[in-house]
Amino acid sequence: MVQNQRISIDGKPTYRLGGWKTSLGIRLLLFILLGLVFYAALANRVIPQTYDIQPGAASDKTILATKQIENAIGTQKAKEEAARRVQPVYSILSMKNESLVDAIFQKLRQINADNELSTADKVNVFRSVFPTIYSDHAQQLYNAIRISDPGNDGLLNEVKTALADQQYRIPEEVYFRFPRLTKEDLDAMEPVAKDIVGRMMNDQLPNAQPARTKVAELVNSSSLTKNTSREIVQELARFVITPNKFPNQKATDEARAAARDGTKPVYINKGDVLVHKGDVVTEDMYKQLKTMDLLKEKVNYWPQVGLALMCALFVLGLYMFVRQSEQPIRTHNLQLLMLVLIYVLNVMGMKIVGLGQMMDYANIGYLAPVAMGTMLIAILVGMPLAFASSMLFAVLASIIYNVKGDALFDFRYGLLALVVCMTSVFAIQRANQRSSILKAGIMVSLAGAVTIVSLTFLDNVYTRNEILLSFGFTVASGLLTTVLVIGLMPFFEISFGILSPLKLVELSNPNHPLLRKLLTETPGTYHHSVMVGNLSEAAAESVGANGLLCRVGSYYHDIGKTKRPSYFIENQIGMGNPHDQIEPDLSKSIIIAHARDGVEMLKEHNIPKPIRDIAEQHHGTTLLKFFYFKAKKLQEEGAEPIPEEEYRYPGPKAQSKEAAIIGIADGVEAAVRSLRSPSIEQIDTMVRKIIKERLDDGQFNECDLTLKELDTIAKTLNEALLGIFHSRIEYPADAPAKGEGKEATQA
Incomplete structure (x- = not known):
C-alpha cells in the first residue's frame, strides 16, 4: 500500500499508510468477515453434522438429533401400550326375563287346567316345555342382537355360549310338584317370582350363579306361606335368571383402535440422543439417522445455502444502516473494524454461555451478556446503530440458544435479548461517568428478570426452582454485562482512539x-x-x-x-x-x-x-x-x-x-x-x-x-x-x- 507524506506541526515529514481507513475494498472485507462470524456462530445450530456409520457398527461418538421427527417405533409402542391398557368391553343386554316368567306361568296354568292329562303326562309335558320356552326366549334375544348390532357375531356367540353353559336345570322332583299347584297357588307365586327375577336382573351378571344363590333368601322373605310354593318359586326364579353382561370383542377392538388413534405421536426432539457413544447402530437407529440427513451418504447442501443467504441478509441490512448513518463509521474503516470486533466479542460470549446447554443446563442461556455489545456500540459508535444491533443480537440469540423443538428460532431467548439490549441502550444514552454503566447493568437485570418471570408464567409449566434459577441467571447477566463493558471500554478507547462520553467527562x-x-x-x-x-x-x-x-x-x-x-x-x-x-x-x-x-x-x-x-x-x-x-x-x-x-x-x-x-x-x-x-x-x-x-x-x-x-x-x-x-x-x-x-x- 502506498505511503503518503505529511508535514507535521514541527516541520518534519511523517509517513503513514494511506487510504486503508477509507478504502472501499477494506470496507467490503470487514463486512465479509462479519458475515463469516455470523455463519460460524450459527452453523452448528442450523447445519447438521454428518457421520460415516453403518448398521451393526459401534458408534465412536454420541449423535444428537438435529431436528424434531416422529419416532415411529416409539409411537407404535405407545399405541400398543395404550391399547393394552384398555379393559375388555362388556355389553349389558336387556334380557326381558320377566316375559319368560309370564310364559312359564302361562304354561303351568294351561297344562294344569287340562283334566284329560294324567299327572305323569303333565310331568312329561313340563320336562319338554320348559327347555322349549327357554330356547324360544333365547332365540328372540338372538334376533334382537342381530337387528341392533348387525355383524357383531362375536357378541352373539358369547351370548349363545353363556346362555347354554349357564342354563339352570330344574331338579326332577320339582316336575312332580308342578301338577299339584292350584290356580290360587300360581296366582300367588307369579308376582313373587317376577319381583325376585326383576330385582336380580337389575344387577350386571356376567355369571348367573351368584344371583341364583340369593334367591332362597328373597323367597323366604316373600309373602308366600306354603313351603311347596316357596320351593317351586325358588327353582323357577333360578331357571329364569340368566347372565346379562357379555364380553363384546368388537367393541373392545374398537375401543383399543380408538386408543391407538388417540395416542399422540412420540417425537425425537432436537438435541435428544439418537446413538450413545459405543452403542451398536441398529437398523432402526440407522433409519432415524437417515431421516435426519445425518449420514454422509446423503449430503444435503441446502442448509448451508440457507444459512449463507441469511447471514448475507444480516450483513446487507447492517451495511445499509451504516451507509445511511451520520456517524463517522459511515466512511471510517477503523470504526467499522471496532464494530466488527464488538460483534465478534459479543457472539463469542453468547457461544461460550451456550456450551452450558450441552451439559443439561437449559436455562443457562439467560446468563449470556447479550447487552454487552449494544452497550459498547451505544457508547463508542452511536445510538441508532445500537438499536439496529439490538434486533440483530436478538435474532442470533434465538438461534444460538434454541435446543429443542423443530423451529429454527426460540422466541423466549429472542425476546429476552431484545428487551435487555433495548434497555441497555436507553439506560446508557446519557451516561457521563463509569458508575452510569453499573446503573445501566442493574436496569438490564431488572428488565430481563421481569421478562423471564412473564415468560415462565405464560408457559404455565414451571417449578419454584426453575423460576429462581432463571431469575438468578438473568440478574447475573446484567451484572456480568456491566463488568465486561467497564473492562473493555479502556481497550477500545486506547486501541481505536475513541473518545467516549465517559472518557471526555473524565478528561x-x-x-x-x-x-x-x-x-x-x-x-x-x-x-x-x-x-x-x-x-x-x-x-x-x-x-x-x-x-x-x-x-x-x-x-x-x-x-x-x-x-x-x-x-x-x-x-x-x-x-x-x-x-x-x-x-x-x-x-x-x-x-x-x-x-x-x-x-x-x-x-x-x-x-x-x-x-x-x-x-x-x-x-x-x-x-x-x-x-x-x-x-x-x-x-x-x-x-x-x-x-x-x-x-x-x-x-x-x-x-x-x-x-x-x-x-x-x-x-x-x-x-x-x-x-x-x-x-x-x-x-x-x-x-x-x-x-x-x-x-x-x-x-x-x-x-x-x-x-x-x-x-x-x-x-x-x-x-x-x-x-x-x-x-x-x-x-x-x-x-x-x-x-x-x-x-x-x-x-
Whole structure:
C-alpha cells in the first residue's frame, strides 16, 4: 500500500499508510468477515453434522438429533401400550326375563287346567316345555342382537355360549310338584317370582350363579306361606335368571383402535440422543439417522445455502444502516473494524454461555451478556446503530440458544435479548461517568428478570426452582454485562482512539494535572479556555456536532501557552507586554509555538488524538495579522516584501467540524473580550466578520461545515455571547468601542 507524506506541526515529514481507513475494498472485507462470524456462530445450530456409520457398527461418538421427527417405533409402542391398557368391553343386554316368567306361568296354568292329562303326562309335558320356552326366549334375544348390532357375531356367540353353559336345570322332583299347584297357588307365586327375577336382573351378571344363590333368601322373605310354593318359586326364579353382561370383542377392538388413534405421536426432539457413544447402530437407529440427513451418504447442501443467504441478509441490512448513518463509521474503516470486533466479542460470549446447554443446563442461556455489545456500540459508535444491533443480537440469540423443538428460532431467548439490549441502550444514552454503566447493568437485570418471570408464567409449566434459577441467571447477566463493558471500554478507547462520553467527562475533571497546571500557571488562559468551551459546545450542538468533545477540547486547546504564559495577552495582568521589546519575527515564533508545545504536552500525558488534533488544528493556517503588519511597518525601504506564509500557523487546517468550531469560538471570544462595552450590533458584526475571514481564507476547506451550518453557528454564538456579556452591553444609542483586535491577534 502506498505511503503518503505529511508535514507535521514541527516541520518534519511523517509517513503513514494511506487510504486503508477509507478504502472501499477494506470496507467490503470487514463486512465479509462479519458475515463469516455470523455463519460460524450459527452453523452448528442450523447445519447438521454428518457421520460415516453403518448398521451393526459401534458408534465412536454420541449423535444428537438435529431436528424434531416422529419416532415411529416409539409411537407404535405407545399405541400398543395404550391399547393394552384398555379393559375388555362388556355389553349389558336387556334380557326381558320377566316375559319368560309370564310364559312359564302361562304354561303351568294351561297344562294344569287340562283334566284329560294324567299327572305323569303333565310331568312329561313340563320336562319338554320348559327347555322349549327357554330356547324360544333365547332365540328372540338372538334376533334382537342381530337387528341392533348387525355383524357383531362375536357378541352373539358369547351370548349363545353363556346362555347354554349357564342354563339352570330344574331338579326332577320339582316336575312332580308342578301338577299339584292350584290356580290360587300360581296366582300367588307369579308376582313373587317376577319381583325376585326383576330385582336380580337389575344387577350386571356376567355369571348367573351368584344371583341364583340369593334367591332362597328373597323367597323366604316373600309373602308366600306354603313351603311347596316357596320351593317351586325358588327353582323357577333360578331357571329364569340368566347372565346379562357379555364380553363384546368388537367393541373392545374398537375401543383399543380408538386408543391407538388417540395416542399422540412420540417425537425425537432436537438435541435428544439418537446413538450413545459405543452403542451398536441398529437398523432402526440407522433409519432415524437417515431421516435426519445425518449420514454422509446423503449430503444435503441446502442448509448451508440457507444459512449463507441469511447471514448475507444480516450483513446487507447492517451495511445499509451504516451507509445511511451520520456517524463517522459511515466512511471510517477503523470504526467499522471496532464494530466488527464488538460483534465478534459479543457472539463469542453468547457461544461460550451456550456450551452450558450441552451439559443439561437449559436455562443457562439467560446468563449470556447479550447487552454487552449494544452497550459498547451505544457508547463508542452511536445510538441508532445500537438499536439496529439490538434486533440483530436478538435474532442470533434465538438461534444460538434454541435446543429443542423443530423451529429454527426460540422466541423466549429472542425476546429476552431484545428487551435487555433495548434497555441497555436507553439506560446508557446519557451516561457521563463509569458508575452510569453499573446503573445501566442493574436496569438490564431488572428488565430481563421481569421478562423471564412473564415468560415462565405464560408457559404455565414451571417449578419454584426453575423460576429462581432463571431469575438468578438473568440478574447475573446484567451484572456480568456491566463488568465486561467497564473492562473493555479502556481497550477500545486506547486501541481505536475513541473518545467516549465517559472518557471526555473524565478528561474534563479540573483535577487533571494539565488542567491544574493551566489554572495555576495561566489563570487568564484557563478562563479563556472555559469560555471557549461554553461557546463551542453550544455552537456544536446547534449543527449536530459533538458538543462534549468541543467543550473538553477547548479546555486543552491552549495548554501550550503554559510554556511561556507571559507572552499571551490574557495572562499579562499588572505587567507590561514583552512583545513590545522584541522583534515581530520572534513574537511570531513564540505565538505559533504554543500549538506545537500543546500537542507535545498532550502526547506526554496520553491525551487521546481527537483532542490533540483540536490543539493542533484550531488555528489552522491563519495569519498572525498584528505581527505581520508590525513586521512590514518595521521593514526597511527597498527590502523584499515579507511573504505572508512566514506569519501563518503551520496547520493543518481543521479536519473536523469540532476543530473548526473551536477555532471560530477561540477567535470570537478573544475578539469580543477586547471590546470595552460591546453592543449587540458589535458582537454580531464581530462574529460574522471572523467567520467570513476564515471562510475566505480557506480554513474550512478540509472539514464538512456547510454555509448553512456556519450561519447557524454565528446565530448560536451571538446568543451565547449576549448571555455572557449582558451586563456590559451598550445599546445602539451608545458610542462604539475603540481599540478592537489588538489583543485578539496576539491570542
